[in-house]
Amino acid sequence: MGELPIDRVLTQLKEKLNEHTNAVLVAPPGAGKTTRVPLALLDEPWVAGRKIMMLEPRRLAARAAARYMASRLGEQVGETVGYRVRLDTKVGPKTRIEVITEGVLTRLLQADPALEDVAAVIFDEFHERSLHADLGLAFALESQAVLRDDLRILVMSATLDATPVAALMRDAPVVVSEGRSYPVETRYLSKPVEGKLEPALAACIRQALAAEEGDLLAFLPGAGEIRRVERLLLEAGLGPQVRIAPLYGQLAQGEQDAAIAPGVPGQRKVVLATSIAESSLTVEGVRIVVDGGRMRVPRFSPRTGMTRLETVTVSRDSADQRRGRAGRTAPGVCYRLWTEQEDRRLAPHRAPEIMEADLAALALELAAWGVADPAQLAWLTPPPAAAYGQAVALLKQLGALGDDGAITPHGRRMAELGVSPRLAHMMLRAVPLGLGGLACELAALLSDRDLLRSRPGSPNADLRLRVEALRGAGNVQAADPAARRRIAAEAEQGKRTLGVPGEQRDEVNACGMLLAFAYPDRIAQNKGSGRFLLSGGRGGSFASPQPLYGEKYLVVAELDDQGADGRIDLAAPISEEQLHRVFADDIETETAVAWDRAAQAVRTRKREKLGALTLREAPVEAPDPEQVLNALLEGIVAEGLSMLPWTKAAKQLRERIGFMHRVDPAWPDVSDEALLVGLKEWLGPHLYGLKSRDDLQRLSMAAILDGMLPWPQRQQLDDFVPTLITVPSGSRIPVDYSDPASPVLAVRLQELFGLRETPRIGGGKVPLLLHLLSPAHRPVQVTRDLASFWQDAYFEVKKDLKGRYPKHVWPDDPLTALPTNRAKPRV
Structure with missing residues (x-):
């Protein structure tokens, strides 16, 4: 070398x-x-x-x-x-x-x-x-x-x-090290790709093979895209001298080795790879790179608590690494399926995984290391505080950490299994139930690609079908036999670690119960029409009708992060009996006593709750009277004081007391605000035994308000705030207290002849607001100073009234004239 x-x-x-x-x-x-x-x-x-x-x-x-x-x-x-x-x-x-x-x-x-x-x-x-x-x-x-x-x-x-x-x-x-590479010519598209990536990439591969020499390495986001491009190239007929070699992480080891091995003399190799081929290994003979510009990365969603693979645009450093693959042994060429304008917008680097990942496994490893706070260690990028806090909360829910944040014996065993904390918890909880083998199969299935996802026309989200496909049972066949073998090997490794007999075959109907150990926040209750409420508070629904539609309860293993109701991609049913067996210690029984606005009454219910789910509900035969009282008071606050039976007498009494409170703050404050604040004190004692709006109509609000007054004020009430005032004509005229700041006496002008001063109330402190009326009871003057009216305004008013009411007597001296409630005074 x-x-x-x-x-x-x-x-x-x-x-x-x-x-x-x-x-x-x-x-x-x-x-x-x-x-x-x-x-x-x-x-x-x-x-x-x-x-x-x-x-x-x-x-x-x-x-x-x-x-x-x-x-x-x-x-x-x-x-x-x-x-x-x-x-x-x-x-x-x-x-x-x-x-x-x-x-x-x-x-x-x-x-x-x-x-x-x-x-x-x-x-x-x-x-x-x-x-x-x-x-x-x-x-x-x-x-x-x-x-x-x-x-x-x-x-x-x-x-x-x-x-x-x-x-x-x-x-x-x-x-x-400065390195050594041969020049690589970079070619861009003249316009962005329209439609799906695979046809454009397959066309570019055919063009590159025709124009260039050497083997070709193409980058695609994932295995699905690789298989589709492979099918398009085979249909195009590249000839026997071209061998297509897929290369991705889940591929069998022999096929991976064949993809990176030197090609056969006289034969060209087309390697269709994920980002696995970006670095660390050399694909021999490559002179051409075709870069689709996409990569698949894991993204954790705090809303769903799930990590999903998302397809994203490559970063600048990844694109440059890919291009460099064409210049390892000789000059090469790189075809990029994006334009030069798009190239200038690429992000310099991909974000570190620690910024986007589920940190539950990291938090468990730190706890096993003896570190409670990540700040105790040296990090190039520290874990985000919010995501780390969410991870710690999950580990406490799974029993991996104690309330003090220290790792528990159960958490230490979870860490030793080397799988995600949720799945590790499920595996350990399954062993005492005799379901360890099934748990290992579920853990392996959930850690890999869906065995049935790539099958056309197969929307069935039932996880039990995947277990059957893994076991080769029934007529359910895996879409990818190599994936089935890999997942089966993973499951067997888990069984060996747990000490579970390899030949054990558990009942698949226990899948939902085991999933509930891993995903206690994703137990789902049917709300009809394919919609479910999850115990964590989120909603979920199926994209299309399927057999799981009618299940009363599910446990959701995969849920997307789109909208208020995520799409349920993978789930298994769980029975009520299994729920009560698994979560006996977590199911809370509560007595709900609350105001029902629709029924306008207090409703009392006994509920069994698991997170956001109500498992069972029934009426309470003998509810706590104090709880009923409080719920009724809450109903009055919600609906307003208008729901109380305010008769005319009760309204008038409230207005009179309200007036006196303005005159003397020692009197009770009966404004809406004050009555609502002190509702339990002044009204509560009268509500025992009542539950509804109809029941409230039996109350005597006048008697209740009267009971709010101390004895001295009750004695003073009629003297200080009379309901009627006797005027010179002998008529008893009601006082209007609807405006506590300005009580009104509306009286015909003729009935006040001979009265020199405005009548006063409130112990003589407040003059009434006089609405002086015509014989037809229409206002002709408003005043608080009757004496000034007789002296200054009466004569102008008299002229007008004498013209409109000629049969009535309009004396020149109203202070000496006889008052009357008729057209003319009796002699």
């Missing part, structure tokens, strides 16, 4: 790691850092016969790197160089370089924080900023600071800004 660009800086890197415990290596794609650096460091004095661990973000890259390094030594994988990835380990007693994936590093650190037999930990492709890489670096730095001051930590990246990483690693030295 010839010299690679990284070889020129290996001596400098060794010197830095001899002088320092930390270093950062920046080297572009193709420089050779992944396969050259571990071998170069193996015989350094500080290694002292211990191991070098290299972290790779992807299983495919980890296996490929280990195989390549082993071949350089003329050995098989598992001798000096080995690898550990989930479900596949090849290491031996002589292994000194282990290439591991991110979850494996976390498990090793938790089991042995000091990493006693490890000399160095290398973080490869750190620019991808995966959650486990950030967590692993934080753990390794603390282990180095507290337990192993001789532990070397090397961060390697192709596109990373080294300054902040070096600062995080205690001002680590930075080594830069």
Whole structure:
């Protein structure tokens, strides 16, 4: 093998790691850092016969790197160089370089924080900023600071800004490899792609194969798009000299190896890959890159508590990495399925996964590490406080953390399983029920692609069908046999970890009950027409009618984040008996006594509640009288005082008391505001035994208001605020107290002849507002000063009245004239 660009800086890197415990290596794609650096460091004095661990973000890259390094030594994988990835380990007693994936590093650190037999930990492709890489670096730095001051930590990246990483690693030295790449011509579209991506990408591949030489690497978002483009190319008939090779994470290992292996002489290879081919591994022979400009990333939704894969536009650094794949061994060309204008709008970098991911697993790992607050560790990007708080709340609900935030024995067992906390909790809770095998199958199914999702015309969301497809039972066939084998292997691994017999086959109707352990916030109650209410408070519905429509209760495993009611994509039914068995300690019984606006009455119900769901409801035979009273009072507040039976006498009494309160604040305040504030004190004692608006009509509001007055005020009431005033004519005229600021006496002018002063009330403090009326009871003057009226205004009024009412007597001196309530006074 010839010299690679990284070889020129290996001596400098060794010197830095001899002088320092930390270093950062920046080297572009193709420089050779992944396969050259571990071998170069193996015989350094500080290694002292211990191991070098290299972290790779992807299983495919980890296996490929280990195989390549082993071949350089003329050995098989598992001798000096080995690898550990989930479900596949090849290491031996002589292994000194282990290439591991991110979850494996976390498990090793938790089991042995000091990493006693490890000399160095290398973080490869750190620019991808995966959650486990950030967590692993934080753990390794603390282990180095507290337990192993001789532990070397090397961060390697192709596109990373080294300054902040070096600062995080205690001002680590930075080594830069300039790399070597051949020129790559970049070609853009003249206008944006219209319609679906797959036909445009297949057409571009055919055009590139016709115009260029060498093998071709095309980037697509996911396996579904890869299969559709593969079908389009096969239908186009590229000929026997062109081999199409899919490459994605869930593909069988043999097919992955074939995709990255050198092509057969005389045959061209078209590799259809996800972003898995961006870095860490070399696809031999590639001279052409066709970039669809899309990638699939996990996004956590705080609203649903779920992580979903979303298709997004690639970032600038990802696009440049993809283009670089065409210039590894010779000049190449990169076709980009976007315009130059669109290219200028690309984001520089993709956001670190820690900013967008579900942090429940991270919070559990920190608790197992003994850290309650993430701020105790060194982070390149600290976990967002809100998302971390939500994760801690979930772990407490699952029993993984205590109220003090410390990990529980159950939480420690969850952390050891290496699956998401929800699924780990489900697996552990299933074992005592004899359902451990089914739980492992469910965990494997929910951790991978849907076995039936890609089948056309199959909208059935029932998770039980997936279990049957996984088992090969009945007539349900998996859409992807390779995926079925992979998921089955994952389930068997889980059974071995839990100690569950591999041949155990559990009743699939227990699926919903087990899902409820994992998703207690997604137990769903049927509300009709395919709509469900979830125990967490959200709504969910099916996109189209299907067998689960009629189930009374479901547990939702997958729910999208669109609108008020998310679309239910995957669920299983659960019976009421199972709900009560699983959540006996969580079901709360409450007696609800509340005002029912529709019925205009207090309704008393006994309810069994699970979160937002009401499981059972029945009337209460003998409700607490105090609760009924309070509910009735709440109803009066909600409806207003107008619902009380205010007779004419009660209204007048309230107005009279209201007037006196203005004159003397010692009298009760009977305004709406004051009565509502003190409702329980003045009205409550009269409401016992009443429940409805109709019942309230039996109240005597006049008697209740009268009872609010102390005895002295009750004695003064008629003297201070009379209901009637006797005027000179002998008539008894009612006083209008509707405006407490200005009580009114409306009286015909003729009935006041001989009265010199305005009548007063309120103990003589307040003159009445006189509405002086014509014989036809129409107002002719409004005054509080009767004496001034007789002196100044009467004579003008007299002229007008004498003309309109000639049969009535209009004396020149009203103070000496006889008052009358007739046309003429009696003699």
